[in-house]
Amino acid sequence: MKLFRTxxxxxxxxxxxxxxxxxSQDTTEVKSEIxxxxxxxxxxxxxxxxxxxxxxxxxxxxxxxxxxxxxxxxSTGVRLVSFEPKxxxxxxxxxxxxxxxxxxxxADIGDADKGMDIxxxxxxxxxxxxxxxxxxxxxxxxxDNNLLGLKAAGRYMGFTLTALIGKPxxxxxxRVDVLHAFDxxxxxxxxxxxxxxxASNQPGTxxxxxxxxxxxxxxxxxxxxxxxxxxxxxxxxxxxxEYFNGSRSIIGKAYYGSMNFYYNSFTFSGxxxxxxxxxxxxxxxxxxxxxxxxxxxDYTFILLNRHPSPLNQNDEQGYQVEANYTVNxxxxxxxxxxxxxxxxxxxYFQLVSGTNLQEMTQLxxxxxxxxxxxxxxxxxxxxxxxxxxxxxxxxxITPVLENRFYFNEINTISLTIEHQQTRSRSTLEHYYExxxxxxxxxxxxxxxxxxxxxxxxxxxxxxxxxxxxxxxQFGYNIFGHTELSLLLGSRQAGAICIGGVCRYExxxxxxxxxxxxxx
Amino acid sequence: MRSLILLCISLIVFSSAFAQDHKHxxxxxxxxxxxxxxxxxxxWFGKGPVIISFWATWCMPCQEELAEYQKLYNEYKERxxxxxxxxxxxxxxxxxxxxxxxxxxxSFTILLDSNSDAAHEFYVHDVPNTFxxxxxxxxxxxxxxxxxxxxxxxxxxxxxxxx
Numbered sequence: 272m273k274l275f276r277t278x279x280x281x282x283x284x285x286x287x288x289x290x291x292x293x294x295s296q297d298t299t300e301v302k303s304e305i306x307x308x309x310x311x312x313x314x315x316x317x318x319x320x321x322x323x324x325x326x327x328x329x330x331x332x333x334x335x336x337x338x339x340x341x342x343x344x345x346s347t348g349v350r351l352v353s354f355e356p357k358x359x360x361x362x363x364x365x366x367x368x369x370x371x372x373x374x375x376x377x378a379d380i381g382d383a384d385k386g387m388d389i390x391x392x393x394x395x396x397x398x399x400x401x402x403x404x405x406x407x408x409x410x411x412x413x414x415d416n417n418l419l420g421l422k423a424a425g426r427y428m429g430f431t432l433t434a435l436i437g438k439p440x441x442x443x444x445x446r447v448d449v450l451h452a453f454d455x456x457x458x459x460x461x462x463x464x465x466x467x468x469x470a471s472n473q474p475g476t477x478x479x480x481x482x483x484x485x486x487x488x489x490x491x492x493x494x495x496x497x498x499x500x501x502x503x504x505x506x507x508x509x510x511x512x513e514y515f516n517g518s519r520s521i522i523g524k525a526y527y528g529s530m531n532f533y534y535n536s537f538t539f540s541g542x543x544x545x546x547x548x549x550x551x552x553x554x555x556x557x558x559x560x561x562x563x564x565x566x567x568x569d570y571t572f573i574l575l576n577r578h579p580s581p582l583n584q585n586d587e588q589g590y591q592v593e594a595n596y597t598v599n600x601x602x603x604x605x606x607x608x609x610x611x612x613x614x615x616x617x618x619y620f621q622l623v624s625g626t627n628l629q630e631m632t633q634l635x636x637x638x639x640x641x642x643x644x645x646x647x648x649x650x651x652x653x654x655x656x657x658x659x660x661x662x663x664x665x666x667x668i669t670p671v672l673e674n675r676f677y678f679n680e681i682n683t684i685s686l687t688i689e690h691q692q693t694r695s696r697s698t699l700e701h702y703y704e705x706x707x708x709x710x711x712x713x714x715x716x717x718x719x720x721x722x723x724x725x726x727x728x729x730x731x732x733x734x735x736x737x738x739x740x741x742x743x744q745f746g747y748n749i750f751g752h753t754e755l756s757l758l759l760g761s762r763q764a765g766a767i768c769i770g771g772v773c774r775y776e777x778x779x780x781x782x783x784x785x786x787x788x789x790x
Numbered sequence: 791m792r793s794l795i796l797l798c799i800s801l802i803v804f805s806s807a808f809a810q811d812h813k814h815x816x817x818x819x820x821x822x823x824x825x826x827x828x829x830x831x832x833x834w835f836g837k838g839p840v841i842i843s844f845w846a847t848w849c850m851p852c853q854e855e856l857a858e859y860q861k862l863y864n865e866y867k868e869r870x871x872x873x874x875x876x877x878x879x880x881x882x883x884x885x886x887x888x889x890x891x892x893x894x895x896x897s898f899t900i901l902l903d904s905n906s907d908a909a910h911e912f913y914v915h916d917v918p919n920t921f922x923x924x925x926x927x928x929x930x931x932x933x934x935x936x937x938x939x940x941x942x943x944x945x946x947x948x949x950x951x952x953x
Binding site: 397532568603675 | 814815817818820825826828829830833846847848849850853854880881882883884885886888889890892893894895904905906907910913915916931932933934935937938939940942943
């Protein structure tokens with residue numbers, strides 16, 4: 272424990288101790304004339320989070336320290352991660368550690384049309400829209416499926432060829448499986464782009480055959496229309512033998528298409544998806560390589576994220592359409608409708624799972640929204656959403672009203688009222704939630720938000736049970752390079768957006784301090 | 791644990807009292823624009839200050855910020871100021887970027903960063919996030935999130951660069 276604390280403290284504090292004297296200057300200088308006293312090319316990022324949950328009596332300390340160095344076409348960097356204890360929402364076995372979990376060396380030669388880049392060490396990669404491969408980090412939801420190995424990309428005559436070999440970190444915090452992949456894209460003929468992807472996962476332990484995934488995609492652009500279409504298949508010889516006695520050449524398939532249309536200030540977009548037994552990952556299923564488009568709406572309001580529908584690469588089909596119309600400088604209208612269903616009988620997923628289930632609606636969502644700027648000092652957003660969600664088996668109706676008052680050039684007060692009526696289709700219970708968010712924003716450095724949520728249930732007729740959640744959050748920016756955030760109170764689980772920052776957070780009761788420093 | 795946190799906060803406050811924004815070279819990220827053309831950031835260097843705004847279609851403060859930046863861009867483009875808005879919409883919402891931009895009639899350049907490669911290089915974790923580069927490509931100002939009035943700070947820094 273002492274060793275851990277010492278290491279964590281060293282990682283964070285040395286950064287600031289060092290930064291203080293090297294940046295010390297005459298404060299009358301204007302920002303644009305400030306010299307950089309760090310060695311040229313060096314940059315640092317430190318993200319710290321400390322939370323004390325008074326209800327669960329837990330302290331969680333997390334810190335990520337990135338150090339990167341660039342020189343000409345070369346760059347290198349490391350990321351030091353410290354946890355004490357590890358956030359229980361994070362997958363993995365270790366309860367506490369401090370380690371370098373990401374390091375790379377990269378050479379980037381040439382320009383955007385003709386050149387190449389090579390990365391050795393840890394890297395992320397995505398081909399197309401992620402149907403076959405999407406390796407990425409999302410710290411807010413603690414996803415990091417980086418690969419350790421070698422990635423090279425070359426660009427010439429409109430072609431881009433990317434090839435990689437790498438090992439993902441599994442739940443046991445070991446890198447055993449090996450992913451080989453390449454992607455070839457041609458964009459030399461302006462109206463149409465096309466690409467081909469192949470990826471193969473080689474199990475590291477326990478043997479078994481490789482799982483292969485391949486896709487072909489086209490992106491035509493005709494007049495006021497843009498299209499994207501991708502078709503993918505998955506193979507695994509062991510599974511093909513086990514489930515189909517070798518009679519089928521593939522074990523899963525997926526296709527995704529999107530279409531955009533725009534005419535003056537009116538735009539329309541539509542997406543279609545079909546993902547059948549197409550989760551592509553390591554042999555132990557602890558790491559996913561692919562995250563295809565979910566064709567679901569992303570929301571910033573709290574209650575609209577209260578019943579999220581998780582993507583299921585193995586068992587879903589559906590579509591989403593969205594229309595936007597800018598009436599004039601002060602009025603923007605938008606409407607969204609989406610439907611996601613499970614797959615019908617006879618799908619690869621049902622054959623492999625040995626089930627014979629009818630299609631079910633996994634998510635039905637619709638939203639209409641109007642953004643109206645009444646004057647330079649008042650802006651209103653009004654939205655109404657309807658949502659049917661299978662994971663929580665609920666039907667939700669949510670009206671939202673947000674008013675922003677700009678009472679001078681740098682001071683803003685925002686009041687948001689959200690209400691959600693929910694009907695559980697399992698218990699037939701009706702309940703509702705209300706969220707009131709009052710924010711004061713003072714540009715450029717200060718914000719304070721008061722968020723109050725009331726959860727009202729009626730377990731028996733005439734007996735109402737209310738649960739209150741209240742927190743206050745302060746945000747402050749120190750000299751342009753460090754952002755501090757302090758939260759006091761209790762918070763429902765869900766996606767939260769305050770002062771322009773959006774993130775997903777679990778249920779919490781206590782104190783939370785966040786600090787982000789960029790140098 | 792408490793002492794560790796207090797120690798760090800003390801050091802931040804102490805170091806910040808003597809520190810200011812500094813400038814260092816911007817990474818030369820290579821991305822596609824919304825028409826599929828491959829571009830690299832250094833092609834914008836040498837002509838004048840460059841405003842870079844990381845944003846997403848689902849981010850409401852970003853929409854408010856981009857509307858203000860459009861006004862700034864209109865005001866300063868004749869004096870050599872350039873503007874790039876880098877969308878971090880991922881595979882879920884990438885299809886919506888072009889319709890969104892068309893419906894808002896933005897006249898600045900929109901780039902796509904679907905796997906957040908450029909965002910990682912700029913240390914962007916949440917949007918909106920703004921950077922101002924001098925004509926040599928050095929980052930001279932950055933700002934996270936958006937509050938009405940933040941554009942005034944950006945404007946002040948642009949004016950400094952144009953002196």
